[in-house]
Amino acid sequence: MILFALPNKGRISEPVMKILEKAGLKITAQGRSLFANTVDKDVKIMFARAKDIPEFVADGVADIGITGYDLVLERGVEDKVDFLLDFNFGFARLVLAAPENSEIKSLEDIKDGVRVATEFPNLTRKFFEKLGKRVEIIELSGATEIAPFIGVADIISDLTSTGTTLRLNKLREIAEIVRSTTRLIGNKESLKDERKRRKIEQLVLAIKSALFAETKKLIMMNAPKDKVEEIKKLIPGMCGPTVAKVLSNDEYVAIHAVVNEDDIYNLVPKLHELGARDILIVPIERIL
Numbered sequence: 001m002i003l004f005a006l007p008n009k010g011r012i013s014e015p016v017m018k019i020l021e022k023a024g025l026k027i028t029a030q031g032r033s034l035f036a037n038t039v040d041k042d043v044k045i046m047f048a049r050a051k052d053i054p055e056f057v058a059d060g061v062a063d064i065g066i067t068g069y070d071l072v073l074e075r076g077v078e079d080k081v082d083f084l085l086d087f088n089f090g091f092a093r094l095v096l097a098a099p100e101n102s103e104i105k106s107l108e109d110i111k112d113g114v115r116v117a118t119e120f121p122n123l124t125r126k127f128f129e130k131l132g133k134r135v136e137i138i139e140l141s142g143a144t145e146i147a148p149f150i151g152v153a154d155i156i157s158d159l160t161s162t163g164t165t166l167r168l169n170k171l172r173e174i175a176e177i178v179r180s181t182t183r184l185i186g187n188k189e190s191l192k193d194e195r196k197r198r199k200i201e202q203l204v205l206a207i208k209s210a211l212f213a214e215t216k217k218l219i220m221m222n223a224p225k226d227k228v229e230e231i232k233k234l235i236p237g238m239c240g241p242t243v244a245k246v247l248s249n250d251e252y253v254a255i256h257a258v259v260n261e262d263d264i265y266n267l268v269p270k271l272h273e274l275g276a277r278d279i280l281i282v283p284i285e286r287i288l
């Protein structure tokens with residue numbers, strides 16, 4: 001049996017649940033319950049705070065888990081877990097920021113004794129240790145942005161993604177401490193167990209296939225037979241497009257191909273010009 005730790009709330013909870021569903025790992029959760037079953041009777045879910053998941057996986061409370069890379073580093077368990085998959089979402093950067101009107105405008109302006117408010121005391125401490133600066137870390141558990149304006153700290157170290165929160169609070173970024181994305185991590189002992197490892201690999205493959213499919217679309221069309229070669233050049237597909245007979249029309253063939261979602265906008269007019277008709281663009285659940 002595999003115990004899989006998932007964030008119970010917060011920024012990454014919803015996208016994680018969505019991708020797992022796409023991967024086919026249907027979860028049967030009842031309301032606010034802490035545990036849930038999945039379609040696979042050998043995979044059970046436990047819901048926890050994203051912050052606690054690195055520790056749970058490192059200690060073997062859970063076999064695998066999904067959390068932020070920043071949180072794994074903050075817990076200092078990066079050597080105790082295996083990084084199995086990068087979801088490439090949940091982008092966030094841990095940065096140092098000072099009020100726009102502060103005299104602290106760059107790292108050089110940060111003198112010993114400067115007070116830094118943060119939810120990430122360990123990463124922040126390490127960052128300054130490397131620089132040889134002795135700052136005072138003020139640990140907060142949220143809404144860090146307010147700290148410099150109420151006299152609690154001089155600067156902050158906080159997560160930013162769009163930059164909106166920093167701008168809204170008149171804070172200026174000074175330096176980047178770490179970049180993070182959402183990751184699947186695994187307990188090292190669990191991965192040594194042959195049966196667990198196989199189950200985990202199966203899960204990784206399922207999630208990868210769903211992540212990969214998110215950037216692709218299936219394009220289908222009817223096209224004049226004599227244009228097939230030209231169309232092939234436009235859409236190589238995964239191993240070349242599928243070309244099939246159209247029973248009701250001898251001059252046309254049906255073409256199916258998997259294409260990058262980002263290419264579709266430019267591709268369709270070119271196909272149309274070559275005489276392609278009945279063009280359908282269809283979402284894909286998974287690509288294995």
Ligand SMILES: Nc1ncnc2c1ncn2[C@@H]1O[C@H](COP(=O)(O)OP(=O)(O)OP(=O)(O)O)[C@@H](O)[C@H]1O
Nearest residue numbers: 010011012050068070071090091092159160161180
């Ligand atoms: N804009 C963002 N701000 C914060 N975290 C983000 C952002 N974008 C992605 N994340 C990722 O989500 C993880 C969890 O952050 P989140 O804020 O959801 O949890 P939390 O702080 O424990 O919950 P809450 O804010 O509800 O108290 C972060 O550690 C980070 O990896």
Ligand SMILES: O=P(O)(O)OC[C@H]1O[C@H](OP(=O)(O)OP(=O)(O)O)[C@H](O)[C@@H]1O
Nearest residue numbers: 142143144158159160161162163164165
């Ligand atoms: O750059 P942005 O897109 O504006 O995102 C950054 C904000 O998101 C996080 O806050 P969250 O909503 O998790 O609240 P918290 O500070 O209480 O954790 C983070 O602490 C920043 O405040």
Ligand SMILES: [Mg+2]
Nearest residue numbers: 010011142159
């Ligand atoms: Mg938060």
